[in-house]
Amino acid sequence: MSGGTKFITPAFLRKLHWKELLAVLFILLAIYFFRAERHELKALVPAIERAHRGWVILGVGITVAYILFQAAMYVYSFKSIGAKLNLIKSTELFLKRNLLSVFLPAGGISSLAYLPQSLKREHLHKQQIHQASGIYGFVGILSVFLVGIPVVLYAMLHAASMRDAAWGLVTICLLLAGVVMFVRSMQHKGRMYRLLTKYFPAAAHQIDEIFTFQLQLPAFTKTILASVLIEVAGIAHLYLSMLAVGVTPSMEAACVGYIVATIFLIISPFLRGLGAIELSLAYLLTNYGYTSLQALEITLLFRLFEFWLPLIAGMFAFALKGKDLVLRILPPILIFLLGMVNIFSVLTPPLASRMHMLRAYIPGTSIHASNLLVVFLGLVLLVTATFLFRGLRSAWIVALSVSLLSVIGHISKALDYEEATLALVTSVILIITARQYRVKSNPQLVNIGVVTAIATFGVVLLFGSVGFYFLNVKHFGIDFTWLQSLRHAFHGFMLLDDDGLVPVTRFGKEFMSAIRVLGVSAWAFLFYTIIRPYLKVTKHSNSAMEKARFYLSQYGNSPMDYFKVGSDKLLFVSDTFEGFVAYRVASSFAIVLEEPVCSEENKEGLLSEFEEQCKKMGLRPAFYRVDEDSTYYFNHLKKKKMLIGQEAIMDLRNFTLSGKDKKSLRNGLNSLANKGYTTQIQVAPQPDQLLASLKAVSDEWLAQYEVKEMTFSQGLFNKEEIRHQDVITVTNAAGEVVAFLNIIPDYTPGECTYDLIRKRSDAPGGVMDALIIALIQDAQAKGLETLNLGMVPMSGISQPQNTAEKMVKYAYEKLRFFRHYQGLREFKDKYATEWTNKYLVYEHDFDLLQLPVALNKVMQP
Numbered sequence: 001m002s003g004g005t006k007f008i009t010p011a012f013l014r015k016l017h018w019k020e021l022l023a024v025l026f027i028l029l030a031i032y033f034f035r036a037e038r039h040e041l042k043a044l045v046p047a048i049e050r051a052h053r054g055w056v057i058l059g060v061g062i063t064v065a066y067i068l069f070q071a072a073m074y075v076y077s078f079k080s081i082g083a084k085l086n087l088i089k090s091t092e093l094f095l096k097r098n099l100l101s102v103f104l105p106a107g108g109i110s111s112l113a114y115l116p117q118s119l120k121r122e123h124l125h126k127q128q129i130h131q132a133s134g135i136y137g138f139v140g141i142l143s144v145f146l147v148g149i150p151v152v153l154y155a156m157l158h159a160a161s162m163r164d165a166a167w168g169l170v171t172i173c174l175l176l177a178g179v180v181m182f183v184r185s186m187q188h189k190g191r192m193y194r195l196l197t198k199y200f201p202a203a204a205h206q207i208d209e210i211f212t213f214q215l216q217l218p219a220f221t222k223t224i225l226a227s228v229l230i231e232v233a234g235i236a237h238l239y240l241s242m243l244a245v246g247v248t249p250s251m252e253a254a255c256v257g258y259i260v261a262t263i264f265l266i267i268s269p270f271l272r273g274l275g276a277i278e279l280s281l282a283y284l285l286t287n288y289g290y291t292s293l294q295a296l297e298i299t300l301l302f303r304l305f306e307f308w309l310p311l312i313a314g315m316f317a318f319a320l321k322g323k324d325l326v327l328r329i330l331p332p333i334l335i336f337l338l339g340m341v342n343i344f345s346v347l348t349p350p351l352a353s354r355m356h357m358l359r360a361y362i363p364g365t366s367i368h369a370s371n372l373l374v375v376f377l378g379l380v381l382l383v384t385a386t387f388l389f390r391g392l393r394s395a396w397i398v399a400l401s402v403s404l405l406s407v408i409g410h411i412s413k414a415l416d417y418e419e420a421t422l423a424l425v426t427s428v429i430l431i432i433t434a435r436q437y438r439v440k441s442n443p444q445l446v447n448i449g450v451v452t453a454i455a456t457f458g459v460v461l462l463f464g465s466v467g468f469y470f471l472n473v474k475h476f477g478i479d480f481t482w483l484q485s486l487r488h489a490f491h492g493f494m495l496l497d498d499d500g501l502v503p504v505t506r507f508g509k510e511f512m513s514a515i516r517v518l519g520v521s522a523w524a525f526l527f528y529t530i531i532r533p534y535l536k537v538t539k540h541s542n543s544a545m546e547k548a549r550f551y552l553s554q555y556g557n558s559p560m561d562y563f564k565v566g567s568d569k570l571l572f573v574s575d576t577f578e579g580f581v582a583y584r585v586a587s588s589f590a591i592v593l594e595e596p597v598c599s600e601e602n603k604e605g606l607l608s609e610f611e612e613q614c615k616k617m618g619l620r621p622a623f624y625r626v627d628e629d630s631t632y633y634f635n636h637l638k639k640k641k642m643l644i645g646q647e648a649i650m651d652l653r654n655f656t657l658s659g660k661d662k663k664s665l666r667n668g669l670n671s672l673a674n675k676g677y678t679t680q681i682q683v684a685p686q687p688d689q690l691l692a693s694l695k696a697v698s699d700e701w702l703a704q705y706e707v708k709e710m711t712f713s714q715g716l717f718n719k720e721e722i723r724h725q726d727v728i729t730v731t732n733a734a735g736e737v738v739a740f741l742n743i744i745p746d747y748t749p750g751e752c753t754y755d756l757i758r759k760r761s762d763a764p765g766g767v768m769d770a771l772i773i774a775l776i777q778d779a780q781a782k783g784l785e786t787l788n789l790g791m792v793p794m795s796g797i798s799q800p801q802n803t804a805e806k807m808v809k810y811a812y813e814k815l816r817f818f819r820h821y822q823g824l825r826e827f828k829d830k831y832a833t834e835w836t837n838k839y840l841v842y843e844h845d846f847d848l849l850q851l852p853v854a855l856n857k858v859m860q861p
Helices: 010-015 018-036 038-050 053-080 087-103 107-113 126-158 160-187 191-199 201-211 217-245 251-267 276-287 292-347 352-361 371-389 393-414 417-432 443-470 482-493 506-531 542-555 559-565 600-617 628-637 660-674 688-704 719-723 767-781 803-814 816-829 847-858
Strands: 570-573 579-586 589-593 620-627 640-651 678-682 727-731 737-744 751-759 786-793 834-842
Touching: 053 087, 053 126, 053 217, 053 292, 087 292, 126 217, 126 251, 217 251, 217 292, 251 276, 251 292, 276 292, 292 371, 292 393, 292 417, 371 393, 393 417, 443 482, 443 506, 542 559, 542 570, 542 579, 559 579, 559 589, 579 600, 579 847, 589 600, 589 847, 600 620, 600 628, 620 628, 620 640, 620 847, 628 834, 640 803, 660 767, 678 767, 688 719, 688 727, 688 737, 688 751, 727 767, 737 767, 751 767, 767 786, 786 816, 803 816, 834 847
Parallel strands: 589 620, 751 786
Antiparallel strands: 570 579, 579 589, 620 834, 640 786, 640 834, 678 727, 727 737, 737 751
8 A cells, every 4th residue: 555544553552652651641630630629629628627626536537447448348358269468558559549540530440450569579469469359349339239228218218309319229230230240251151251252362361360269258248348337437427527517417418428429439430520429419418408508518528538538648658659768868858958948047037026035035145046157057967968868877967966956046046946847857857767877987087076176176265265355445345354255265166146246346357257267167177077988998818718718619609609709809707607798898888799608597697797797887788699599588688679680591411503493503603614713722721822812802802892891790801810711712714813701610510601702803703602602512521511601781671570670671672872781682592591580689779879880880990
């Protein structure tokens, strides 16, 4: 077909960013929702202010019970199918789904498809979650029907206007019957099942999984009971709203009003019946004799209890998902804000009324918080905020001290209770998050700072006292006594205001400035010495290295073990267990390569011992390239993990170059041989001439790919180390080395591995395959079973478990900067028979903002 028209293909649909589009849609709906409900939100405030406080508090208490009943429904729904979910997780699940239901079309049903990460961590299968959610939704409608039948029948007998409500119950009845028939058809493979599998054959397996379950009747009965209690709580909410408004309550109006509102909620296709519920409920209440204003106030309070409070709780439930990260970032932000407030408070004059009130309780001579001191404390807080991000313990002490001083200072300065409240909240949050700040300051430098500050203080007191005492009266208009001289010198050093001390001459001003400059300098130097980080790092001793090598020979079981005793590593050798930890220090982190080298039963104990050592040193431990099978060792330390790549393992036992699938490899090797290229295994020790050739190849490879030597989890080109290693080379017809790899010790039983694999820029592409094939054949000749091909960073993340992994997956797949990892994956995939996950184990989500920099540093030679 010619022209510009194109069919919309499935491939095109898959390329659409559905998740991103839905996210934008939900944001727009949220904006629309809160914008449309702004009048109701504004009306809530005066309605609550007029309402009886006791009944409102009781209504809030019933809202808490309402949320717990909803959580209990989830608990028993899961028990109905033989699964378990505790009350806390169930509460979180309800609150999150309830919030989403406001913005989803047919939210009461569609929100049941939401699966938070917390459910996955409970080891629940997806079909179990869907089954329990289906029971929850069905019972929720069923209880409305059970409670609604007697209520509506009674109301129909007493009010003709309520006859229309019967249609709502009929609709619910038909809906329930339809759900029951559908489920039975799915379970017994009836007509509906056959129709679905006919048109959607690929979904047959999923349908069988979802609808194949044995219903536990006792738990199902409890689910119905919890749902009925939810309806009772709703009726109580409406009845309490009447009491709170101050009108004569009506149980009939409460029952009928609640059922009608819930019917609108169920049949509403959008925004959980907003608008329709308010309108219908207010109209219904007027039929029971309430005025329009009273009906509106009752409705608004009822909606506060039933809708707005659970909605706000849902927002908190989502916010608490990243509470650790928030509490890690919030203190530095508050400290920075408090610093700005301190500075700006100097620029704005105090309120005269507050100053008048303050002087009634505090003598004017005692209000000594000067502008200079406030500005200085503000600057200190601005600097401290930066160091708080780095986790310095001393920065936390300074921040807490200055925050508490600011509380007192703002109150005593001008009754600035707004600024004092900010300082107090900041202090409380700092106390809550105290354990997050562990990096120490240099104790020697702190001692120097303290001594210097005390010495300067003594000098200023002596200098100021003598200076004031012998000053001519004309400079200040005062003939100072010794006591006055001492007091004014002290105030000048402490940067405090001095009532009545006004220099008259230029010399008097310079004299006062000199004292304050000395004071500012002393305090600033003391602050610098306290805040400066101190990381005590000592190189390992010969005895520690000897022990580490011995433990490696006894307990080594990883291809990375060879690098753990490298010259770039620091060693923590346990005093309690036979084992050690290899790590490097950067940016206040102790980056550990993999896990401890020790026996299996001692790993958790050695990790705990190393954790305590890091606390003493003020370091935050992080573990790089931890195997998936080893992550459980870190559970008792409550560590977090992130998938950072996969390691390729090849089974050598069945490898052969014969067969159709190896034809391209055979052709590549034959092409190299025809061009005069030969592959050889050079047994150690290596001669100087060969080492020089290898060095030239290595340098050219580094220049070609514009990369630098890396270390930590890999080696760099070191002549003396490579001299004692077997090397595989590819040489051209002229006998020149064009590619090589060096074989390094692998402590995994029956496994071999290599470190560097490099080639010249003009070498044929097949030389890398020639090196790997030669290594495979050599390993097979030695009776080895597997070949470790190394890790491909960022690859293998098919189902991200958190935001960090989603970002890594996106970068690996979309960003050009990381495209070379895809090529590396394709090369190793030709040989790999198994891919194993490798993780970064860390302490806090906030660490992920700093760990990339720290990892980059430790990988530098």
